[in-house]
Amino acid sequence: MNSDFIDRKYRMSQDEALHSPCVRMCTLDDDDICLGCGRSLEEIKGWAGYSEDTRTRLLLECKRRLAARCRFSNW
Secondary structure (H helix, E strand, O other), X not given: OOHHHHHHHOOOOHHHHHHXXXXXXXXXXXXXXXXXXXXXXXXXXXXXXXXXXXXXXXXXXXXXXHHHHHHOOOO
């Protein structure tokens, strides 16, 4: 599975992502990072309490995490 497929399958608006970037593919890896949205377990638990600026920053980090996973895995 490549990142283009993931981007098309799980595309959402910025407003939707700020509400929650969850794509209902919740599985944590060994580092407690969700394979679906790229958030850490701590980020998932704290999401509702984060400011919009913090959520925006974390969304960019999540996207980098997922892209790195695609480059270094068999997806």
